Amino acid sequence: MSDPIVTDFSHHSAEFALRPFETLADMRAEAPVAWSTAHDGFWVVTDHQHIIDGLADYGRFSSSFGPAIPANPFGTRHIPVGVDPPLHSTYRRVLNTWFSKAEVTRREPEIATLVTEIVTGLAKSGSWDFVSDLADVSPGAVTLGILGWDRSRREELLEVMARGLRNQASTDPSIIEQNAAGNRWIREQIILEAEDRRAHPRADLMTVLATEPIVDGEPMSDEEVSDTVVFLLLAGFHTTSGALTALLVQMALEPALHERLDADRDLIPAAIDEVIRIYTPVTAVARRVTEDTHLGEVSMRTGDWALFVNMAANHDPAAFPDPERIDLDRDRSKSVAFGWGVHRCMGLHLARLVLRLEVEAVLDLLPGHRIDLDRTVRSDHVGVGFFYQVVPAVLPGR
Numbered sequence: 001m002s003d004p005i006v007t008d009f010s011h012h013s014a015e016f017a018l019r020p021f022e023t024l025a026d027m028r029a030e031a032p033v034a035w036s037t038a039h040d041g042f043w044v045v046t047d048h049q050h051i052i053d054g055l056a057d058y059g060r061f062s063s064s065f066g067p068a069i070p071a072n073p074f075g076t077r078h079i080p081v082g083v084d085p086p087l088h089s090t091y092r093r094v095l096n097t098w099f100s101k102a103e104v105t106r107r108e109p110e111i112a113t114l115v116t117e118i119v120t121g122l123a124k125s126g127s128w129d130f131v132s133d134l135a136d137v138s139p140g141a142v143t144l145g146i147l148g149w150d151r152s153r154r155e156e157l158l159e160v161m162a163r164g165l166r167n168q169a170s171t172d173p174s175i176i177e178q179n180a181a182g183n184r185w186i187r188e189q190i191i192l193e194a195e196d197r198r199a200h201p202r203a204d205l206m207t208v209l210a211t212e213p214i215v216d217g218e219p220m221s222d223e224e225v226s227d228t229v230v231f232l233l234l235a236g237f238h239t240t241s242g243a244l245t246a247l248l249v250q251m252a253l254e255p256a257l258h259e260r261l262d263a264d265r266d267l268i269p270a271a272i273d274e275v276i277r278i279y280t281p282v283t284a285v286a287r288r289v290t291e292d293t294h295l296g297e298v299s300m301r302t303g304d305w306a307l308f309v310n311m312a313a314n315h316d317p318a319a320f321p322d323p324e325r326i327d328l329d330r331d332r333s334k335s336v337a338f339g340w341g342v343h344r345c346m347g348l349h350l351a352r353l354v355l356r357l358e359v360e361a362v363l364d365l366l367p368g369h370r371i372d373l374d375r376t377v378r379s380d381h382v383g384v385g386f387f388y389q390v391v392p393a394v395l396p397g398r
């Protein structure tokens with residue numbers, strides 16, 4: 001074991017957001033497992049092998065203290081991501097049914113109708129923002145649909161969550177209080193919905209979470225229902241939105257890619273997965289060390305935090321040669337964009353379906369649209385995820 005390389009790297013810094021790929025490549029070259037003094041100290045892991053080793057080993061690297069550094073304002077006990085096996089699989093069994101490939105495929109016609117309506121509206125208006133007018137609309141509406149919530153609530157929920165995530169690392173007491181108030185408000189809304197389902201059960205996921213025996217023959221408590229629904233909202237809204245705008249911007253930067261996808265729609269799923277690999281909408285996930293151990297060349301102590309930078313794994317040339325190049329034919333089986341191990345994304349079939357339908361609708365209904373690349377705005381805090389904030393576009397001739 002050797003003395004660790006010490007850095008002050010913060011995944012929440014504006015400096016990192018400006019040059020994420022270069023920063024991670026430099027860190028990996030210097031020390032794939034380093035100690036950062038930011039956010040009270042944590043290990044930062046940037047090479048593919050150590051990231052998958054750590055994420056696969058939930059015994060040594062637990063997510064039960066929350067999957068983020070610092071904890072996001074919506075709590076640390078997110079279900080199922082903040083629960084280790086064996087309890088984790090009890091929750092996953094119940095949730096999996098609602099997000100399985102078969103169930104998601106069954107919902108395809110309804111999701112396609114929703115997406116077509118939205119994109120037809122964009123075509124009529126002639127100019128729009130791909131973030132607020134499409135990317136942020138469909139995934140949230142679909143997740144709320146599965147839960148059985150009124151889709152019109154998407155905007156207010158999205159606003160509170162977006163603000164909380166944006167300000168996650170803030171130390172300003174008034175922002176911390178604003179985040180706490182946002183968390184209280186979301187949880188109150190969830191409990192009201194749960195009470196409604198207990199009184200009036202329906203055929204939706206919210207009813208299952210509020211009424212069915214799940215652990216030891218007991219229905220979930222209000223707190224458990226909140227911990228689950230908060231996470232489904234967080235997981236389903238932003239990630240898919242970030243992936244869509246990254247892909248649309250990439251198509252604008254590379255017209256040959258746009259033309260290729262337009263000519264051969266069967267390539268769209270590979271393009272989605274390749275862009276998700278490169279931009280990795282969930283930049284990094286955190287775990288807590290449960291026993292004195294080592295990873296690579298460094299010794300870790302019980303209670304230490306470790307940040308596994310999924311984006312860095314996806315740019316490790318040892319796993320993905322020429323990592324920044326879009327290559328639809330490459331082997332992506334080692335991509336950690338959807339996570340690795342027991343907590344691998346439960347919503348990946350849904351995300352892939354929503355994204356495919358969105359890209360198909362954009363190609364079909366907005367032919368010749370132009371994204372104004374000079375006016376796109378990328379988030380200056382990619383620690384939570386790689387997102388665009390604004391992607392303006394027009395349909396010339398409208």
Ligand code: HEM
Pocket residue numbers: 063067079080081082092139143231232235236237239240243276280281282285286310336337338339340342343344345346347348350351
């Ligand atoms: C492109 C879109 C998406 C990306 C890139 C993504 C990425 C991820 C990643 C990296 C993880 C692992 C987190 C960890 O290990 O700490 C994860 C877990 C999860 N995701 Fe996704 N996600 C996406 C969309 C969705 C959607 C649409 C939903 C559902 C509404 C969803 C639900 C979940 C759930 C429930 C987990 C936790 C699984 C578990 O702990 O067993 N995700 N996702």
